[in-house]
Amino acid sequence: MFTSGFKLLRVLGIPIYVNYTWFIVFSLVVYTLAVSYFPYFGPYYEPFLRWIMAFAAAIMLFSSILLHELSHSYVAQKQGIRIKSITLFIFGGIAQMVGESRTPSGEMKIAAAGPALSLFLSGIFWFIVFVLKRDMATSPVLAISYFLASTNMMLAVFNLIPGFPLDGGRMLRAFIWKRTNNLNKATLITSRIGKGFAILLIIGGLWHILQGVFISGLWLIFVGMFLQQAADQGYRQTLLHRTLSSVKIRDIMVSPAVVVDDNMTLDHIVNDFFFRYRFNSFPVISGDNMAGTISIHDIKGVDKEKWPFTIARDIMYTKIADFTISPESGALEALDKMLDTQRGRLVVLENGRVAGIISQRDIMQMLKLKADLGTS
Ligand SMILES: [Zn+2]
Known part of the structure; x- marks a missing residue:
């Protein structure tokens, strides 16, 4: 599902692929920003300026997502784990790693690196917002910074939800793994939390739709279904990896x-x-x-x-x-x-x-x- 796409660039020796679904989301983000988000900030922005701003903000948002993935990869590489590729797709990115961390603390560091970077980016953009707010209340840079500050914050918060395979779930898994010395059990517990959270998202989405808010309702259901599947797959993959690594050629x-x-x-x-x-x-x-x-x-x-x-x-x-x-x-x-x-x-x-x-x-x-x- 995540392998179809084209190669965009190479960073840290890792090829970065872009999934085709990404173009749909990218266009949607640009459209939403140009037509409803930025006009709310500066009703008198020229249409041309709004589209330029929307395009720049969308590029920077996806660069932020890429940086989030790269920070996971960088820490993993330092532990000797090879990253085969990173694919940017509809909600974020997936790094294809060869092998997993062998220790709970190693896993903890890899998982925490992404949200830490997103929080850091969010902090930088909040700082710009804070500095510009006084006398440039409606400048385009302020509007874009505000957008990036809040989206990077959301990226960090969403990923910190303690359900596997989200980053927060990986961190909780590392914690339970360290306590119980049992990776399979830790994965089972955290992937159940992940599935529970996915079900909450789906219920939330249905509730939105009943209220007549279709787009965000469908969006929540979509994310929920994706997460549920990922939790299942992540659990099975961990079991498979364990079995495979424990068997000598x-x-x-x-x-x-x-x-x-x-x-x-x-x-x-x-x-x-x-x-x-x-x-x-x-x-x-x-x-x-x-x-x-x-x-x-x-x-x-x-x-x-x-x-x-x-x-x-x-x-x-x-x-x-x-x-x-x-x-x-x-x-x-x-x-x-x-x-x-x-x-x-x-x-x-x-x-x-x-x-x-x-x-x-x-x-x-x-x-x-x-x-x-x-x-x-
Ligand atoms: Zn992450």
């Missing part, structure tokens, strides 16, 4: 792996390996050591007549780091690398030698087995 890899020798001809490899085992690629070894990997794709790049005279070494892919993983890594890391590199299998490498193979299917089967046996 060594315990689930297939060993020994079927390997081809670097001086085998392509003819030989196609007939005795690809046709026989029906994998898409095989690790290539030279002597005892890992040398590369060879795939159907690599072989298809060579004319068929040359297969009897071409050996694996000539065409194998040798960037070993791209397709290998350590047996001590967790299954989550392996799955992530597979998704990142779009490979269905990774070679397990130990001291330069092929220790086994791990595939997406192996990991999924392990998860299913754990779920069936109730041991996850």
Whole structure:
């Protein structure tokens, strides 16, 4: 749902994507500001000025949201958590993190960073409002600052609601986690609070609609439904992450792996390996050591007549780091690398030698087995 969009820019090495829904909201914000918000401040603003102000204010609002997300990401990066991307969408942003904080205090810092930044921005804009208010009661800068001061404040307050997966919920989760030493329990409690809050929003929205206030009513229902879904997903994701990180590759890899020798001809490899085992690629070894990997794709790049005279070494892919993983890594890391590199299998490498193979299917089967046996 949040992956469709286009790349806007790159900050802290993180690609920032903009979801298509964002354009609808952006236009709505600009329209509302130009047609009703700013005229309320300065009824005599020229229409052209109002639209310029509205556009500038909307850009700054979305920059504030981006800064909020980036401050979470910055703190996470400092803890060694990789941020794959940030997607700005309808209400805010979603940072795609690889892994989670390992300690309650680490999680607390990441969660608190966003609202802290929003409060800080709000403070700056309140200060500008305070300074300008005396003699420039209707200046456009004052009107824009007032808008940004209040929206950043709302952003902080909304995110501080103690329901998971909102920032406040993450902070409460970190607190319970520290107290009980049980992340699953902490996630369950806070995601229930998140769902409860979501239901309140939906009820509030219905009440608004009954009162005839349709737009804000629909808005509340929409946010409530989104939050409820996010609370559910967040809980399940935490459980999945826990299970995946607790399983070592060594315990689930297939060993020994079927390997081809670097001086085998392509003819030989196609007939005795690809046709026989029906994998898409095989690790290539030279002597005892890992040398590369060879795939159907690599072989298809060579004319068929040359297969009897071409050996694996000539065409194998040798960037070993791209397709290998350590047996001590967790299954989550392996799955992530597979998704990142779009490979269905990774070679397990130990001291330069092929220790086994791990595939997406192996990991999924392990998860299913754990779920069936109730041991996850
Ligand atoms: Zn946040």
